[in-house]
Amino acid sequence: MRTSSLSFSSRAFSPLPRCRACRPGFFRPLQPQKRSFQRDSKQAIPDFAFAFDIDGVLVRSAKPILHASMTLQFLQRNSIPFILLTNGGGKLESERVKDLSEKLSLSLDTSMFVQSHTPFAEMVHGEENLRDKCILVVGGEGGRCRDVAEKYGFTNVVTPGDIYAAHPEISPFSGPFKDYYRSFARPLPKPINPSSPKDSLKIDAVFVYNDARDWGLDLQVIMDVMLSHQGIMGTVSSKNGDTSLPNSGFLQDGQPRLYFSNPDLLWAADYHLSRLGQGGFCAAVGGLWQALTSSKNHPTPRLYMKVIGKPYRLTYQFAEKQLIRHRDELFHEKAPPLKKVYMVGDNPESDIKGANSYVSPHKVEWVSLLTRTGVYQDREGHRPNHEPRAIVDDVKAAVQYALKDSNWHESLE
Structure with missing residues (x-):
């Protein structure tokens, strides 16, 4: 948006003290739920993770997008961490997680879910x-x-x-x-x-x-x-x-x-x-x-x-902290440092711009992958204003790209 009278600040908020009732690192209103991953101790530990937009990547309006459920189920089976990072909102985090879990036949919890107004x-x-x-x-x-x-x-x-x-x-x-x-x-x-x-x-x-x-x-x-x-x-x-x-x-x-937000x-x-x-x-x-x-x-x-919200830095910084915390809970002291986060989104102006411009304080590389299932549509002679690492058909293709890019031992068929 270009409006001369507006002043948008990418440094919208600074970290604030959390109340003692909070779980460390989580917002007070987010209620703890059953963990979404059950990891086999013999499984390899990935040094990469995912951040998925929701509308246009996993669902379109209220309908699941093809391959979304099986793709996230694959990540859960392989203990590959991911977070859901949306500019949507208007409901409690717990309500959105419950609704999305039912739509995608997954077990999710609020620690993996960040709305624009969180x-x-x-x-x-x-x-x-x-x-x-x-x-x-x-x-x-x-x-x-x-x-x-x-x-x-x-x-x-x-x-x-x-x-x-x-x-x-x-x-x-x-x-x-x-x-x-x-x-x-x-x-x-x-x-x-x-x-x-x-x-x-x-x-x-x-x-x-x-x-x-x-x-x-x-x-x-x-x-x-x-x-x-x-x-x-x-x-x-x-x-x-x-x-x-x-x-x-x-x-x-x-x-x-x-x-x-x-x-x-x-x-x-x-x-x-x-x-x-x-x-x-x-x-x-x-x-x-x-x-x-x-x-x-x-x-x-x-x-x-x-x-706040994507593409602003605070949102990506918070998402990265959630992913690192999630990996620590999942892998404990055995986890190698997180090297890459694949941001899978459908909107070049938010998902892709934000991932491309974010500079991680933990030196994590954010890789932007743009799907064709939402806002972005291929048109002859037209390229997105913010170029992703790759443009893919859908969320399944995005994960396939990332698995190959990170030399993961198991492929998503």
């Missing part, structure tokens, strides 16, 4: 310390993303649907969604009361957890918050447009930080052409911000935000 769990404590702050959670189906945020440990979560149910005048064209919002809306902790800002709803952080359903309402609420005084709904900052201030006064008045512009759904994803909504936020704040008197102000 790192948000670390912001409950640490430097941000947002546990009891009022956060706005945008996107997803019904109130499910609120449920995820609360499982992560946030205690004061508001959705745009809650705001609309209490103040339907905030979005005049969302009437067709009225019954939908009533089905999950909760009372606001405070009303929107512009005549008494101290008694009005105040938003301390905005999180986009998943794809927006009602773009009109979500865009309106986000703009209201980012143009407000200190995140107080119903107010407008007097500093907006003040050219004597940095960024022409915009976002200089205590407005909350805006977080996006998934920069994917497109994703592979049931339709034969790729569909707009959360990255499309992010681009709409940027375009609307530019339209609302631009003036001939000053350059377009920047909309500061933090973005």
